[in-house]
Amino acid sequence: MSRNPDRPLSPHLSVYKWGPHMLVSILHRVTGGGLATIGAAALVWWLAAAAAGPDAYRSFTGWATSWFGILVAVGLSWAFFQHLLSGLRHLVLDMGAGFELNTNKFWANMTLVGSAVLTAVLWAVILWGKL
Amino acid sequence: MTTRMESAIAQVRGLGSAREGGHHWWMERMTSIGLFLLYLWFGASLLRLGSLNYGTVREWLGDPWAAVPMLLLVYTTFLHLRDGLKVAIEDYVHDEGNRFFVLLILNFAAIAAGALAIFSILRIAFAAGGGGAAGPA
Numbered sequence: 001m002s003r004n005p006d007r008p009l010s011p012h013l014s015v016y017k018w019g020p021h022m023l024v025s026i027l028h029r030v031t032g033g034g035l036a037t038i039g040a041a042a043l044v045w046w047l048a049a050a051a052a053g054p055d056a057y058r059s060f061t062g063w064a065t066s067w068f069g070i071l072v073a074v075g076l077s078w079a080f081f082q083h084l085l086s087g088l089r090h091l092v093l094d095m096g097a098g099f100e101l102n103t104n105k106f107w108a109n110m111t112l113v114g115s116a117v118l119t120a121v122l123w124a125v126i127l128w129g130k131l
Numbered sequence: 132m133t134t135r136m137e138s139a140i141a142q143v144r145g146l147g148s149a150r151e152g153g154h155h156w157w158m159e160r161m162t163s164i165g166l167f168l169l170y171l172w173f174g175a176s177l178l179r180l181g182s183l184n185y186g187t188v189r190e191w192l193g194d195p196w197a198a199v200p201m202l203l204l205v206y207t208t209f210l211h212l213r214d215g216l217k218v219a220i221e222d223y224v225h226d227e228g229n230r231f232f233v234l235l236i237l238n239f240a241a242i243a244a245g246a247l248a249i250f251s252i253l254r255i256a257f258a259a260g261g262g263g264a265a266g267p268a
Contacts, residue, residue, distance in 0.1 A: 029219060036212035043208070044248045050188050051251035057185040084170075087163050094160065125178070 020108040027112075028086040031079035039076050077122055082115035155214060162211040169204040192252060193259025201252050209245035213237060 016022060042064075049060035063069045089107050092098050098107060135142060176197065180187055191197050216237055224230040 032212075032215045033219060036216050040208065040212055040244060043205070044244050044251075047205075047248045047251040050185065050192065051254040054185050057188075061183070061185075080170075084167070088167075091160065091163070 019105065020112065021104055024086055024089070024108040024111055027082055028090070031083040031086070034079045035076065035083060038072065039079070042072070042076065074119065074123060078115055078119040081118040081122075082111060085111040085114045085118075155217070159211065159214045159218075162207050162214065165207045166204070166211055169200060169207060172200055173204055189255055189259070192255040195256065198252055198256035202249060205245060205248045205252065209241050209248075213241040216241075 045060055046064075049056040064073065089098070089111055092107075098104055176191070177183070180191055192201060217234065220230065220233050220237060224233050
């Protein structure tokens with residue numbers, strides 16, 4: 001294919017200056033992909049193990065409470081909260097609200113802060129609470 | 132060059148990457164709101180249980196008030212993840228043949244995994260339903 005080098009290229013990701021809205025948009029897809037694969041697999045494993053019997057369930061909890069299982073669970077919980085808050089932001093944007101530059105940037109940042117705080121609170125409750 | 136009789140909009144309608152967009156977009160929003168409510172319930176329920184021991188989880192899912200929302204949660208989760216992954220595949224898998232194949236795998240996997248999860252919930256729920264007039268356990 002021949003291209004006149006004087007003509008501009010259509011802009012792609014690499015030409016934009018990174019901002020929170022861009023990061024949050026990409027994270028929405030990444031966290032969604034992670035939840036849809038690893039998260040769904042964990043959910044199905046948990047339910048199927050509970051249905052299969054005590055031995056299968058012991059095998060599940062053995063994995064889930066290992067350091068690797070906890071690492072995955074922390075990652076999934078953060079992905080869940082990030083996707084949840086980002087999704088709520090999208091519902092507002094779908095109504096045509098929140099596109100002013102400062103408002104948009106503020107709520108994009110708030111999803112990042114919110115998901116970090118919610119993840120920390122959840123694991124504080126799990127590790128130091130009654131669970 | 133033949134003259135086309137359609138209006139400009141008619142010539143491009145349905146040619147987006149998804150071929151049909153509106154219904155899919157709407158379903159993604161509907162399921163997301165449903166999941167928001169269902170996962171609030173799920174999170175609150177697990178925190179109230181206070182333990183994920185085998186016995187605790189079996190007893191919890193043996194109650195229809197937990198089993199039915201859990202069925203809705205699983206069903207809606209798999210609808211939503213299928214809609215979401217479909218968009219990602221349509222954006223990144225450009226070759227028509229590959230795209231067809233990957234979407235086929237996605238549908239098979241989502242339906243199979245969802246069916247296994249639903250069967251598991253029903254198995255626990257029906258195993259627990261032996262009391263009262265329901266007959267021998």
